[in-house]
Amino acid sequence: MPLSDAAMPPQRGAEEALRCEMCGAGELAGRRVQSALWEDERLVVVEDVPAMVCTACGERFLSDEVAMQLDALRGTGFPPDGARREMTVPVFRLPRTQKEQGDDKA
Numbered sequence: 001m002p003l004s005d006a007a008m009p010p011q012r013g014a015e016e017a018l019r020c021e022m023c024g025a026g027e028l029a030g031r032r033v034q035s036a037l038w039e040d041e042r043l044v045v046v047e048d049v050p051a052m053v054c055t056a057c058g059e060r061f062l063s064d065e066v067a068m069q070l071d072a073l074r075g076t077g078f079p080p081d082g083a084r085r086e087m088t089v090p091v092f093r094l095p096r097t098q099k100e101q102g103d104d105k106a
């Protein structure tokens with residue numbers, strides 16, 4: 001397929017490499033990724049998520065089926081008993097802006 005056909009929308013399930021819809025430059029490769037999800041104040045990580053990952057910008061695309069599996073998992077409320085393992089994560093923060101600091105004094 002000539003490159004000039006890049007305007008064609010990617011065909012789901014096609015054998016040839018899919019072009020990234022986000023940056024238009026990279027190609028999508030099938031990978032297993034980790035996904036971090038916030039459940040209220042809880043952060044949970046889901047491993048082995050099948051995704052198409054852009055080789056250029058890193059954007060991930062999930063199939064409808066995988067998105068539904070994640071939704072179903074979210075629906076369970078992520079019971080701790082079901083967790084594969086626990087991990088600790090470092091938490092950082094950005095400095096507050098001058099304006100935010102000014103608002104505090106008001």
Ligand SMILES: [Zn+2]
Binds near residue numbers: 020023024056058
């Ligand atoms: Zn991309």
